[in-house]
Amino acid sequence: MNSQQLTSLFPTEDQIPVDYRIEPIHQREYLLNGEMRQWHGAVSDVYSPVCIPSPDGTLQRKLVGSFPVTGPTEAVEALDAAVGAYNNGRGEWPQMSVAARIGCMDTFVGKMLEQKKLVVNLIMWEIGKNLADATKEFDRTVSYIYDTIDTLKTMDRNSSRFRIEEGIIGQIRRSPLGVVLAMGPFNYPLNETYTTLIPAILMGNTILFKTPKHGSLLHYPLLEAFRTSFPKGVVNSLYGRGADVIPPVMQSGKVNVLTLIGSSRVADQLQRQHPKLNRLRSIMSLDAKNAAIILPDADLNVAVSECLLGTLSFNGQRCTAIKIIWAHRSIADKFLAQFGSEVSKLKPGMPWDAGVQITPLPEPSKPDYLADCIRDAEAGGASIMNAGGGDVSASLFKPAVVYPVKEGMKLYREEQFGPIIPVVVYDDVEEFIEYLITDDHGMQASIFGKDTAEIARLIDPLVNLVSRVNINAQCQRGPDTFPFTGRKDSAEGTLSVEDALRSFSIRSAVATKDTAANKAILNDIVEHHKSEFLSTNFIF
Numbered sequence: 001m002n003s004q005q006l007t008s009l010f011p012t013e014d015q016i017p018v019d020y021r022i023e024p025i026h027q028r029e030y031l032l033n034g035e036m037r038q039w040h041g042a043v044s045d046v047y048s049p050v051c052i053p054s055p056d057g058t059l060q061r062k063l064v065g066s067f068p069v070t071g072p073t074e075a076v077e078a079l080d081a082a083v084g085a086y087n088n089g090r091g092e093w094p095q096m097s098v099a100a101r102i103g104c105m106d107t108f109v110g111k112m113l114e115q116k117k118l119v120v121n122l123i124m125w126e127i128g129k130n131l132a133d134a135t136k137e138f139d140r141t142v143s144y145i146y147d148t149i150d151t152l153k154t155m156d157r158n159s160s161r162f163r164i165e166e167g168i169i170g171q172i173r174r175s176p177l178g179v180v181l182a183m184g185p186f187n188y189p190l191n192e193t194y195t196t197l198i199p200a201i202l203m204g205n206t207i208l209f210k211t212p213k214h215g216s217l218l219h220y221p222l223l224e225a226f227r228t229s230f231p232k233g234v235v236n237s238l239y240g241r242g243a244d245v246i247p248p249v250m251q252s253g254k255v256n257v258l259t260l261i262g263s264s265r266v267a268d269q270l271q272r273q274h275p276k277l278n279r280l281r282s283i284m285s286l287d288a289k290n291a292a293i294i295l296p297d298a299d300l301n302v303a304v305s306e307c308l309l310g311t312l313s314f315n316g317q318r319c320t321a322i323k324i325i326w327a328h329r330s331i332a333d334k335f336l337a338q339f340g341s342e343v344s345k346l347k348p349g350m351p352w353d354a355g356v357q358i359t360p361l362p363e364p365s366k367p368d369y370l371a372d373c374i375r376d377a378e379a380g381g382a383s384i385m386n387a388g389g390g391d392v393s394a395s396l397f398k399p400a401v402v403y404p405v406k407e408g409m410k411l412y413r414e415e416q417f418g419p420i421i422p423v424v425v426y427d428d429v430e431e432f433i434e435y436l437i438t439d440d441h442g443m444q445a446s447i448f449g450k451d452t453a454e455i456a457r458l459i460d461p462l463v464n465l466v467s468r469v470n471i472n473a474q475c476q477r478g479p480d481t482f483p484f485t486g487r488k489d490s491a492e493g494t495l496s497v498e499d500a501l502r503s504f505s506i507r508s509a510v511a512t513k514d515t516a517a518n519k520a521i522l523n524d525i526v527e528h529h530k531s532e533f534l535s536t537n538f539i540f
């Protein structure tokens with residue numbers, strides 16, 4: 001399929017299926033201190049990666065709405081609301097029992113489910129994710145919330161146990177940390193905003209959250225659910241340019257936790273704004289250049305199908321995507337032929353098209369960047385190995401397998417975060433290990449092979465360089481109960497259902513000398529006052 005054929009995939013307004021048509025949504029309010037505040041100031045237009053042919057024949061990104069561009073004043077108001085609701089741990093929310101907090105979250109999920117159709121449609125329109133994956137993003141988020149609730153209930157039940165050591169009896173709790181600033185990414189705008197925000201809320205913290213630039217409108221239908229499910233000030237939204245709204249919040253020193261799914265460059269910038277950086281807890285998932293290695297004896301059918309998913313799900317726009325493949329010289333040609341042919345078969349189209357795998361890219365500058373990476377590799381002697389690879393029309397970019405990629409090329413080290421798959425040829429696995437040692441990232445890796453001894457020999461060095469090694473399988477975050485983290489520039493802190501609950505809280509203790517009288521007091525606190533003033537954090 002050449003560029004002209006790609007152009008023909010963009011629909012006219014009439015060709016958009018009725019179920020997925022969208023009237024522009026012009027958001028003029030935001031959630032602050034339990035109110036939907038009206039906004040009369042500047043707004044930012046939201047353009048879809050889906051383009052529509054205009055009368056002059058050019059393709060134009062479709063306008064799907066606009067959202068408020070609030071400024072420092074509103075940001076500080078939101079911060080004050082969160083600080084007030086936390087009230088040094090004496091606010092209603094941090095003192096509320098775990099059971100009562102879970103009750104609020106249950107109410108929220110019920111209201112969230114009512115918005116499913118609209119939110120899924122907005123995920124497709126705002127970031128170009130296909131219907132199956134947009135639906136999965138919504139459903140996975142709901143499951144994540146229910147799993148978090150269940151885990152919290154178990155942790156809470158276990159909390160009534162005491163520890164007795166060295167004559168001291170203690171009850172170990174989990175207490176909130178304070179005010180959390182949460183920022184999600186464009187590629188999972190709902191799911192990865194909520195995988196930090198939800199556990200943070202459940203642990204008794206109060207929140208400010210900033211929606212991503214691409215994938216902002218889809219949060220609008222859910223603001224009312226937050227407003228009506230939680231006490232005022234517990235959840236506050238931030239809209240506008242990051243450069244305007246984040247510095248006053250961070251510079252105040254009142255943010256206790258920064259949680260960001262994004263780039264390490266932004267993470268560094270934000271952290272530096274905090275006046276007491278060493279008092280700030282950061283929970284972040286950042287850049288990655290996950291590498292896969294194909295060993296000489298690998299089952300190539302498995303390697304090809306897993307690498308296909310791993311490199312190109314959502315056009316390669318996943319932090320966990322495989323972003324470079326190392327193929328052993330003895331099987332490189334065979335692997336490339338098979339892999340390249342499968343890549344070329346992937347179906348491009350609009351997010352709602354049946355069976356579509358390659359969809360429009362939300363970042364307007366991405367196609368140019370990808371083309372530049374290809375030019376750079378070609379200048380160094382590499383070529384595109386698959387038919388049609390690199391063909392482009394507006395926001396649609398056909399995936400390109402580029403080989404042989406070598407040290408010095410952009411694709412060797414840069415996180416392309418898009419549909420290009422660099423392939424490196426190697427002779428000795430030590431070259432691969434050396435690559436990982438010298439790389440700034442450390443999220444995941446995949447090994448494809450059959451020889452257990454050879455795989456085992458690789459596992460030990462690899463688990464100390466990345467945070468998850470996958471055997472004969474793609475890199476991925478799920479299941480959500482598995483630890484999700486990284487080394488070096490790839491992460492700070494750990495996310496997963498249980499890890500996140502721990503990350504957004506502090507382990508604290510109520511302790512006394514182990515006498516019968518003191519034990520009776522502690523017992524009494526746990527058993528009889530649990531749902532009252534000391535109810536908050538009886539969790540190991």
Ligand SMILES: O=C[C@H](O)COP(=O)(O)O
Nearest residue numbers: 187318319320476477478
């Ligand atoms: O983009 C980063 C996400 O954490 C990737 O999640 P995923 O592996 O489930 O697609």
